[in-house]
Amino acid sequence: MLITAINLIYLLGATSFVIGLKKMSSPDTARKGNALATFGMVVAIVATLFIPITDAPNNYLWIFGAMIVGGIIGYISAVKIEMTAMPQMVSVFNGLGGACAAVLASTELVQYAKGVTILNNGQLLILLITLLIGAIAFTGSMLAYAKLQGLLKDSQVTFPKHNIVNLILLGALLAMSVYVYLNMADPTLWYIVLIMVLSLVYGFSFVAPIGGADMPVVISLLNAFTGLSAAAAGLIYDNKIMLVGGILVGSAGIILTVLMCNAMNRSLLNVLIGGFGENNHKSSDNGDNQLAKEITYTDLAIQLYYSQSVLIVPGYGLAVAQAQKVVKRLDNLLSANGVDVKYAIHPVAGRMPGHMNVLLAEADIPYPKLLDMEDANEALPNTDMVLVIGANDVVNPAAYDDPASPVYGMPVINVWEAKNVVVLKRSMSPGYAGIQNQLFFHHKTKMLFGDAKATLEQLNDEVKTLDS
């Protein structure tokens, strides 16, 4: 009777996950979707606390203590984190989920190796898989965090021939696992510990060669890994909601990964091997003897103030400088003078798809002002002024005309089709992908150098003097 009730509650929880995810995929219902998924998780956890287990010692004190500690840490980090650091935070949360799966699998495996418990073939295999995927998701996500946070540079964690090192590591890992599986009658604790350590090292090494610009793709993939490890653990505990939830996240994570790769016009394999920025030296030798034209604050302020339409192309530089709110003030000043101000959002602007939208929403910029790439490209020929703020690779014309460039073929915002382009940029240094941008030398383009926030504030002052 109670068992049936609990199973029905699990069913309710799993259904909430599915409907919640579905609702999260539309802006109108997204918040409800998240609330529904949260509800699903709460009922699933409560049901698990009370599911009848014969002769179970329960140890509720341990469970509640750990839940409170974890809950408080999770809540505080979620509330305190800056919106610009969101991708790193998601990566950390994801890594801890993977770590949880790896801890579960190691505990069960160690108990088995010590002869405390007995496993059948299937269980041993699934535990090894859970350990492998969970540990990879853990260290991989932590490295992704460190890279996004700027704690580590790509060159500090890669060896020469890194992909071969990775293949050897993976091969060794799989061979060890097969060995343990085949000798299951006579388990050795040391082999299991070795597999655990190797998986952790491999997760780190797997993410190491992947360039910073590709990090969101990796985080999404590791998210799918965590889902799959949760599903595998669900098989061990014969728990349907872990299985359904895990698989759901696994497949959703994989399709999201593919969508992100498509937005950058690259294949997943290409991303994983990490070829970005390695062979771009031969790309049409750029810029050294060309001159970029600069513009003064006063000129720019006047041009903006008397334009019919202004399109702002924000990039990560804007987010790093925390300049969203200053942009909003510029927008207000210009709009008050009848200028039509819109924003063009490239699918991979910021550090994750949709990240820029979140950042602009935080500054209270209304939703209808945000154009996606297709709409922006349509509007561009009729736009008087384009203001590129801290974006680089997403407005690089090399995507169309330089087959040697790593961004060749990537969909970009065709800002050069507008009547005038002004690029706000810290310096002439190349963008995140490490490549030069011919846009800066285009005859329509003028540059304004400096930190995005400081520059925009000064620009605001200039516009205000026109206003009075």
Place this chain on the structure above:
Amino acid sequence: MEQLFLFLENNLILIYLLIFTVILGFEVISKVPTVLHTPLMSGANAISGVVIIGAILLIRNASPTDYFSLSLGALGVILGMINVVGGFAVTNRMLKMFSKKKK
């Protein structure tokens, strides 16, 4: 070969469940506007914290003197709980900003 068929036969419902859930995951995500990719990834990530259930079950089944399992289980619950609570809270924070500007 016979063993494989037997396994498939015995777990047919489970295999149905796996395949349908995979398709469901693909379908649910493939129609998402880019704007929502980040919150969605974050939400999906919170759901993957469902692995915490395994950690709870591990503690519930452990003998009260088996401190090895208890402490690792507690570690698992802490990690899972950070994933779940942090994941849902952060997603909610992101989505709150979308609903605010809608009105």
